[in-house]
Amino acid sequence: MSEFTAAVPTPADTSGTAGYTPSAVQLERERYRAARRRRERLTAGVCALVLLVVVVVAVVSSPGWAEVHAKFLNGTEFRRYFGQILHGFWLNVQMFLVSEVLILALGLLVALVRVTRSPGLAPIRWAATAYVDVFRGVPTLLLIFLIGFGLPALQLQGTPSSPVVLGCIALVLSYGAYVGEVFRAGLNSVHPAQRNAAKALGLSEHQTLRHVILPQAVRNVVPPLLNDFIALQKDTALVATLGPLEALRVAQIGSYADFNYTPYLAAAALFIAVTVPITRYADWLQRKAIERQWAEAR
Amino acid sequence: MSEALLRIRNLRKQYGGKTVLESIDLDVAEHQVVCLIGGSGSGKSTLLRCVDLLDTVDDGTIHLGETELTDPRLNADAARRRIGVVFQSYNLFPHMSVLENVTLAPRKAHGIPRREAEQHALELLERLGLAEKARDYPDRLSGGQQQRVAIARALATKPELLLFDEITAALDPELVGEVLDVVTDLKQRGLTILMATHEMGFARHAADQVCFLEGGVIRERGTAEQVLSEPRHPSTQRFLARVLEHK
Ligand SMILES: Nc1ncnc2c1ncn2[C@@H]1O[C@H](COP(=O)(O)OP(=O)(O)OP(=O)(O)O)[C@@H](O)[C@H]1O
Ligand SMILES: [Mg+2]
Numbered sequence: 001m002s003e004f005t006a007a008v009p010t011p012a013d014t015s016g017t018a019g020y021t022p023s024a025v026q027l028e029r030e031r032y033r034a035a036r037r038r039r040e041r042l043t044a045g046v047c048a049l050v051l052l053v054v055v056v057v058a059v060v061s062s063p064g065w066a067e068v069h070a071k072f073l074n075g076t077e078f079r080r081y082f083g084q085i086l087h088g089f090w091l092n093v094q095m096f097l098v099s100e101v102l103i104l105a106l107g108l109l110v111a112l113v114r115v116t117r118s119p120g121l122a123p124i125r126w127a128a129t130a131y132v133d134v135f136r137g138v139p140t141l142l143l144i145f146l147i148g149f150g151l152p153a154l155q156l157q158g159t160p161s162s163p164v165v166l167g168c169i170a171l172v173l174s175y176g177a178y179v180g181e182v183f184r185a186g187l188n189s190v191h192p193a194q195r196n197a198a199k200a201l202g203l204s205e206h207q208t209l210r211h212v213i214l215p216q217a218v219r220n221v222v223p224p225l226l227n228d229f230i231a232l233q234k235d236t237a238l239v240a241t242l243g244p245l246e247a248l249r250v251a252q253i254g255s256y257a258d259f260n261y262t263p264y265l266a267a268a269a270l271f272i273a274v275t276v277p278i279t280r281y282a283d284w285l286q287r288k289a290i291e292r293q294w295a296e297a298r
Numbered sequence: 299m300s301e302a303l304l305r306i307r308n309l310r311k312q313y314g315g316k317t318v319l320e321s322i323d324l325d326v327a328e329h330q331v332v333c334l335i336g337g338s339g340s341g342k343s344t345l346l347r348c349v350d351l352l353d354t355v356d357d358g359t360i361h362l363g364e365t366e367l368t369d370p371r372l373n374a375d376a377a378r379r380r381i382g383v384v385f386q387s388y389n390l391f392p393h394m395s396v397l398e399n400v401t402l403a404p405r406k407a408h409g410i411p412r413r414e415a416e417q418h419a420l421e422l423l424e425r426l427g428l429a430e431k432a433r434d435y436p437d438r439l440s441g442g443q444q445q446r447v448a449i450a451r452a453l454a455t456k457p458e459l460l461l462f463d464e465i466t467a468a469l470d471p472e473l474v475g476e477v478l479d480v481v482t483d484l485k486q487r488g489l490t491i492l493m494a495t496h497e498m499g500f501a502r503h504a505a506d507q508v509c510f511l512e513g514g515v516i517r518e519r520g521t522a523e524q525v526l527s528e529p530r531h532p533s534t535q536r537f538l539a540r541v542l543e544h545k
Contacts, residue, residue: 022356022357023308023358
């Protein structure tokens with residue numbers, strides 16, 4: 001990367017570079033690098049284009065293409081259902097946002113409980129461990145069934161009956177266990193010397209955790225957490241099994257009505273439209289993290 | 299007149315508009331030991347990183363023998379194979395034994411057969427007084443031993459030039475000597491070394507040339523005797539007075 005940071009001082013830059021003109025050698029070097037960069041971009045573009053053309057030609061000229069086109073890429077079907085599916089997708093987004101906040105809180109709590117050493121908290125620690133063991137072991141879909149159909153069947157006072165709420169409870173419990181483990185790994189990834197350094201300054205266990213360990217741990221786990229966010233965003237579709245009219249359920253109804261799979265594809269496109277930006281953001285964060293490690297390693 | 303092995307001309311390096319090295323000219327002849335001294339932040343590590351191609355320069359040239367290291371067309375990996383580097387923090391690979399650490403580069407980067415690489419590595423370790431540590435893992439060694447392994451690792455590829463960046467700075471005082479003795483031995487064997495150091499006593503008896511850096515420029519240079527005993531530049535005098543005060 002530093003390979004490509006050109007040495008041209010910007011006009012705004014006054015600190016120590018005033019009166020400096022790059023030598024002929026340096027100018028030639030920069031010209032060469034610029035040319036190489038252009039060449040690399042061109043190569044990348046041409047390769048991508050060729051590959052794209054090959055794939056499109058191969059798909060379109062395949063024997064089943066007409067059938068696929070009619071069943072999966074039907075413009076009329078798409079227009080008929082897209083509005084409803086989009087409306088349903090808004091419910092997925094809401095479920096995602098609400099669950100995510102609760103999951104982060106639950107996960108952090110579980111992780112903190114699991115890393116504390118104080119003997120008085122041992123029962124809570126065991127409970128947290130048991131929670132993680134159980135809820136991480138049960139498939140999310142199974143959990144949605146158990147809670148979505150099982151909880152109302154108990155007919156207890158005050159249990160929610162809305163399938164959306166029940167679905168979210170299941171998602172929170174399932175992902176809370178995962179995210180708790182991610183947070184715990186993050187807490188453990190902070191070098192022990194940091195804990196000692198904080199203790200040596202006279203900080204209490206609690207202050208050490210709060211001001212030294214936790215901030216570093218959170219910084220370390222943001223990329224894997226985003227990964228879990230993406231999985232959660234998709235898994236909101238599992239709540240479709242309880243019946244609420246979210247994107248998948250709406251698409252399913254449309255698909256059954258017209259014997260056409262285009263509505264499914266429309267729903268898939270919506271999920272992709274949300275997860276791709278999160279993925280790019282996660283990539284960017286990881287790159288930043290790597291650069292930071294480089295700076296520390298000097 | 300034969301040319302120096304390492305030739306730095308008009309080197310410039312800046313970080314985000316801040317000039318860290320400026321107009322650096324420096325020659326390191328074969329079999330010479332050149333010491334870079336100077337205060338914290340004066341640019342010693344940056345200079346060494348530029349020579350090892352860990353950073354790109356913003357102007358000027360660096361030649362190693364016939365090769366221009368600063369040429370963007372250069373195969374940096376091939377050039378780095380000719381240079382051995384030891385850092386202040388040892389950076390040994392914790393998942394490998396001492397012997398594996400030392401033989402990794404010869405075997406993988408230079409394609410030397412395992413048997414041959416190990417034999418050479420054992421000779422090196424023997425010479426550095428580490429023969430019986432060959433099968434140990436780095437976390438079982440003292441700081442001085444780890445740093446000597448790092449030196450052995452850098453030597454294992456028979457580099458033309460060695461770069462040392464404050465290799466004793468992280469060591470206990472009683473371990474500093476054992477590492478510096480190794481460097482003295484390397485000098486006697488005719489290796490070429492460019493090193494940043496805070497050990498003035500060592501620089502005085504081992505260096506063929508001492509360069510004093512301040513604010514990214516070489517303020518003064520000469521033989522160890524000249525620079526350390528009779529510094530002419532006021533900033534060199536101030537620096538030495540400050541350093542020697544605490545000795
Ligand atoms: N990656 C970087 N980004 C910005 N500035 C940097 C970077 N690396 C080094 N510097 C700056 O460059 C200058 C020279 O740093 P360098 O590490 O070369 O000093 P040094 O002489 O090795 O000091 P020390 O004796 O403390 O090791 C310093 O002012 C430092 O702040
Ligand atoms: Mg340094």
